[in-house]
Amino acid sequence: MLKKLQRLLQRFFRKSRTLNHQVLNAPSICVLILVDIFILVNVFFGLNDISSWHLSPGQAYPCYAEWRDYRANEKPGKDYEFIRSAMRDRAFRKPTLINQRANYQDSTKGHLGQVSTACLDYADLEDAVRTSENVKTIEAIDTKLDEIATIEANSRKIRKQYDSTLLEKAAGQSRQKSINQVGADAAKQKLAANTVSINRLKQEITGLKQQVLARPEVVQFLGQVQNQSAFATIEAGYQHARFWYPSIQLLLQALFLVPLIVISYGIHRFALRKNYGLVALLSWHLLIISLIPTFFKIFEFLQVGALFQWVFETISTLFGGLLFLVSYVQIGLIPLAGFLLIKLIQRVSKSGGNPRAQAANRIMQSRCLRCAKKVRPEDAHCSHCGYRQYDECPSCQAMTHRHMPHCTHCGAETQFNPKLEQ
Numbered sequence: 563m564l565k566k567l568q569r570l571l572q573r574f575f576r577k578s579r580t581l582n583h584q585v586l587n588a589p590s591i592c593v594l595i596l597v598d599i600f601i602l603v604n605v606f607f608g609l610n611d612i613s614s615w616h617l618s619p620g621q622a623y624p625c626y627a628e629w630r631d632y633r634a635n636e637k638p639g640k641d642y643e644f645i646r647s648a649m650r651d652r653a654f655r656k657p658t659l660i661n662q663r664a665n666y667q668d669s670t671k672g673h674l675g676q677v678s679t680a681c682l683d684y685a686d687l688e689d690a691v692r693t694s695e696n697v698k699t700i701e702a703i704d705t706k707l708d709e710i711a712t713i714e715a716n717s718r719k720i721r722k723q724y725d726s727t728l729l730e731k732a733a734g735q736s737r738q739k740s741i742n743q744v745g746a747d748a749a750k751q752k753l754a755a756n757t758v759s760i761n762r763l764k765q766e767i768t769g770l771k772q773q774v775l776a777r778p779e780v781v782q783f784l785g786q787v788q789n790q791s792a793f794a795t796i797e798a799g800y801q802h803a804r805f806w807y808p809s810i811q812l813l814l815q816a817l818f819l820v821p822l823i824v825i826s827y828g829i830h831r832f833a834l835r836k837n838y839g840l841v842a843l844l845s846w847h848l849l850i851i852s853l854i855p856t857f858f859k860i861f862e863f864l865q866v867g868a869l870f871q872w873v874f875e876t877i878s879t880l881f882g883g884l885l886f887l888v889s890y891v892q893i894g895l896i897p898l899a900g901f902l903l904i905k906l907i908q909r910v911s912k913s914g915g916n917p918r919a920q921a922a923n924r925i926m927q928s929r930c931l932r933c934a935k936k937v938r939p940e941d942a943h944c945s946h947c948g949y950r951q952y953d954e955c956p957s958c959q960a961m962t963h964r965h966m967p968h969c970t971h972c973g974a975e976t977q978f979n980p981k982l983e984q
Contacts (some may be wrong), residue, residue, distance in 0.1 A: 594847065601851050605822070609855055612818045613811040617675035619803040624666050627802045632787055642771045644787070645780055648688050662688045680796050687786050690694050690779040703770050706763045713763075717756045815859055822852040840930040921965040931964060 621625065632644050663685035666677045774780060786792060826848040833842035921931050930937050930944035931951060937944050942952055942961075952961040956975035968975055 563977055580945050588632040594843075597844070597845055598851055601848060602854065605819075605851060605855055606817050609815050609859075610850055613812045615674055615814055616807075616810050617670065617673050617677070619800055619807055620668050621673070621677070622675055622742075622803050623681055623796060624679050625678075625684040626796050629787060629796060630683070633793060639771075641775055641784055645691060645696075645774060645784070646700055646703075648783075649692055649696060678796065678799055680792065680799070684786065684796075687779075688782040691783050693779065696777065696780070699770055699774050703767050703774075706770075710763050713760055717753055720752050720756075812859055815855075819852055819856050820874060823856070825848065826852055857888065921963070925966070927961050939956050 628644075628647070632640065635644075637643075663682055666682060666685050670677060707766055773783075787873045826845050830842055830845035830849055833839075833845055924931055924934055924975060928937060928939060929935060930947060932949040933944060933947040935944060936944040937951065939948075943950055951964060953976075954960070955962045955969040955972060955974060955976065958972040960969065960971040962971060962976065963968040966976065
């Protein structure tokens, strides 16, 4: 097995760097490597672009994340904070009259799929909240919060000076020699006044928040967000989209890769038949480079695709926390997939390769045309599999090698079936 793999690798590298049975020189190899790098980079760029062609779960259900976060938030005052967040432009972090429904619909341009109708309804309710009156109220609340922050900073500064003036007063130091701008009595009065101002501003803020939360459009929006059945529908749709998204990506990437593989393989076969050495070499490299990301995508699909998600959820349901069993499943599935892929490649290589080139190589190495075991030139049949090695030439009736284009005695063209029997 190891020797067979070694021969396969040697044949692969020999085919990748020879032109008309001659090894490429160093400059040509450098050019070939640059071409390979260029093709590989563009293949991965194309895969990345086409994989984002379909809407992601977050794009198809754009309201899910903020809806979920609201329901998970257990802090007091979350209703106002949620409305305040909905009122803010996420780019500039200030109240604005943006159209959320238009933003959701713009995300579908140039993509496959549609935004969830439930999220579009959610966007309509969110847009209804963004009235100029609500924007002004939010701005007024933010202004008062800034005032409170300024007063609190001033109070902290005065409090530090107040503590220092108390120590100076206890030590009997005269006011003229004090390093503080405000005396103890004045500082105490200022702190009391600041406390009154802060309490007043907080009461005003509370009143403004109640006004916002009491407005009909806000009540309707919060009612929808608090609706358990509506959220359950959104969550089920999001989880379903997330389950199938890797499979959709793989399908789109296959639509990009399969034509490359088919075209490069077809050109390679055509070039071999016509003896176009350089075209055969370049198409061979294009074929190999197209297959590289294919293997990566297959293993990625096995890792995060719908099949893996189903296995993961099944094991989670049946065995609870024993999620390490997923690793056992992966260890079993990936070699199985590799085994099936190898069998497929072996079958394709036997049936879809160049049989005459394969026969010529085996004749030169004195090997059986079917099983590739050693045979002597005088042996008419293989002693291992019984396959007949020679046929009668249709022109001179002498025995000549099977599957070769010309007779070894008279040189006439043969008409044997070019496909090796299995």
